[in-house]
Amino acid sequence: MSYATQELIDALKAARAAKGLSQRALSKRTGVPQSHISKIETGGVDIRLSSLIELARTLDLDLKLVPCKAAAAVDSVVRSTAPAVAAMPAVKELNRTLDTVRNLRYVYPDLSELKKLQNSLQALKGLRNVGRELEALRDIGRPIRKLKQALEKLAGERQGRAEQQKATPYAARIPAEQLLALRRAVGTVQNLHNQLVDTIPEQPLPPRPAYRLDDDGANDDG
């Protein structure tokens, strides 16, 4: 496989990872079978143009033929658009929430919902267009911070009562109400993620219960 080819394939792979899409999820969106995506990413197959374009489109990438002379300038332009997002307040909010979650996970390391939440947020961070979703991100972060406060208060109370905390299954360590809130948060994040990954025919972003409706989305599995 030529260098240029490898470079393109790597870019595709990176883009998929940045969006937090699994090969299967990407497959569903593109119509390109998952097994192909696997081969493409690993096996150095000489992919056909239609497949490449399908994959690129779904990853919000455009395949362009630019004069070599302009290649450097183009790279510069591309670089200048991507990290612009990183400086925006939306990402700051996102990072803040991510910190909160990491903090929570330190206290509740076995809570799978927290891990899921962290992963979803991380995936969200990889999306280019997340920068415009400040409000949505605040709506996500606020309840999570509230949740953290509630849990801290709870921990304080429990400390007084000195219960047998280790024996109880970890999921039971926090009241059902908070657990539900947590799951709702995961759902909201993944919902937003799906919205941003690209316009998919699904219900708008207002929080929905945590149960599944379909399995088209990326990673929005239980």
Add this chain to the structure above:
Amino acid sequence: MSYATQELIDALKAARAAKGLSQRALSKRTGVPQSHISKIETGGVDIRLSSLIELARTLDLDLKLVPCKAAAAVDSVVRSTAPAVAAMPAVKELNRTLDTVRNLRYVYPDLSELKKLQNSLQALKGLRNVGRELEALRDIGRPIRKLKQALEKLAGERQGRAEQQKATPYAARIPAEQLLALRRAVGTVQNLHNQLVDTIPEQPLPPRPAYRLDDDGANDDG
């Protein structure tokens, strides 16, 4: 074939045409068989990435994967590099010569050498790096303008003599000397073209007779 695919193929085709390369010439340079190039350009075949990259490379194009968001900016950059050439004095000289030739063709519409010359000049215009060849272009334009003057003088003389101009074959309407000069001009232009298309292992540009030496070059046929 998808729209995006078609667009890329068209771009390739245009790039080839702009370089004045025949399918066969491109084939020689890329290793991609001419029959494929034909199929690619016409038959809507789902070309493989390696072929696409080979063709692109030879046409001085880079295949880039850019975020859709940055696509417009990239287009702008590409546009801004290409026509920069169009404003340069070298291109002005080229256009001047082209005008002269068009003018001549109006008077001698059947003279195949003139058509060839015009085509060669047009192909030259499509080359990115022609902008640096002001002197060479002047060397081309000067004899052509001189040729035109000579022919105009000749036409004036003939008008007086009132010969049967229509009956004589068109090639005979101008004296052998001028015809030779014309052919020399064609050769010079195509020579320069070959030089610029990209560095190919051939003799340098000093004017050579119009006969063929090999068939590797683009269009440097008789």
Add this chain to the structure above:
DNA sequence: CACAATTATATAGATTGGCATATCATTATC
């Protein structure tokens, strides 16, 4: 250890890629 999700492999079928050649256009020669 079972279960689920993600990724990799195997075999069957479709299509490209390459070779030889046909078609079409233009030029040269008689």
Add this chain to the structure above:
DNA sequence: GATAATGATATGCCAATCTATATAATTGTG
């Protein structure tokens, strides 16, 4: 003016390889 010749592009045929369906290996989780 007809015909041959040169060059450019398009079309059949066959091997090579990609794409697709199904399945297996791998990894993480409870």
